Amino acid sequence: ATTFRLFHVSVLAVVIGALAGVVAFLLFKLIGLIWNLVFFQQISTQLTDLTVNPIGYWMLIVPAIGGLIVSLMAKYGTSKIKGHGIPEAMEAVLENNSRIHPRVAFFKPIATAIAIGTGGPFGAEGPIIQTGGALGSILGQVVQTTAVERKVLLACGAAAGMAATFNTPIAAVIIAIELLLFEFKSRSFIPLVIATVVATTVRMPLVGGAPLFQVSIPSFSLPQALPFYVLLGVLCGFVALGFKHALYWTEDLFARLPVNEFWLPVIGGLGLGLIGYFVPMVLGVGYSAISQILNNQLPLTMLLTLMIFKSLALMVSLGSGTSGGLLAPMFMASAAMGSIMAMLLNMAIPSLHLQPGAFALVAMVAVLGASARATF
Secondary structure, three states: OHHHHHHHHHHHHHHHHHHHHHHHHHHHHHHHHHHHHHHHOOOOOOOOOOOOOOOHHHHHOHHHHHHHHHHHHHHHOOHHHOEOOHHHHHHHHHHOOOOOOHHHHHHHHHHHHHHHHOOOOOEOHHHHHHHHHHHHHHHHHHOOOOHHHHHHHHHHHHHHHHHHHHOOHHHHHHHHHHHHHOOOOHHHHHHHHHHHHHHHHHHHHHHOOOOOOOOOOOOOOOOOOHHHHHHHHHHHHHHHHHHHHHHHHHHHHHHOOOOOHHHHHHHHHHHHHHHHHHOHHHOOOOHHHHHHHHOOOOOHHHHHHHHHHHHHHHHHHHHOOOEOEOHHHHHHHHHHHHHHHHHHHHHHOHHHOOOHHHHHHHHHHHHHHHHHOOOO
């Protein structure tokens, strides 16, 4: 009976993997479409980064309009679309018997596309993880499954969504085990692997087989640079703590404003518009900027600007309760920080020859691992 149930869940994992792969592709295209319509008044689904402000003074209100639409969707659709996706998926596992309402699967990706398309400094990965998790949960509710099996299917959807976004099936399996399942058993591991492999396979003809970030790091300068990586690790631990406390503090600050909760994302949007007017590069997903940091193509002043204002834009917008993913902005700010550290060390001790790209990559991973408590 146990073997049959595992087979049953594994077959469902194939379906979830295929669905998550398609949804991830469609979400990226929708973000690109809204982004191009809003900022370039053209029909295209290509995701680009802003280098200059293309819409002048309109920049001051466009993100607020996006915030208003997200607020309307939260009020009349479902309030679960707020936030960055991963905690909401965890909450469903821990407190709701892995049940996610079908409305979440519908409204979350659309709200995210509108938030990012109007300038939100987010990535699409957190919402895709939540949407994939919702698909897995819904399938587990439609087909007769136990609470444990439903949890596995939710994790399959979340992992498949991540695999389809980043083209990282193995990392997606591990993060699902660390953040959603809290177990390493064949009943969950086998369906997880199936779902992520199917999602990645679906992604290939749609998006291509290349990873999201193209990286060419010549060397990590080991073993002589090892003490500096240790130093970087300690710094990343404090940065992860800082990120968390700053986000909670901003959320509390918005909650204390003497206005109806409905208007908070609009106020956040106005703050974001002000930042975007002067530093447009921090708006949107920022994947190409992250690639530039990892390939050591940005000067120190630009790295400092990105690190400070991307973090600020993230706090202002996500703290106001809009919808968007935390991973990409965290990647950009921490990669910039790692790169800055290597550059400053090279200035202080010219004989070190540290690779800024290598430090950027390590910082990205370390801050994510520390903040999500997902070491592997």
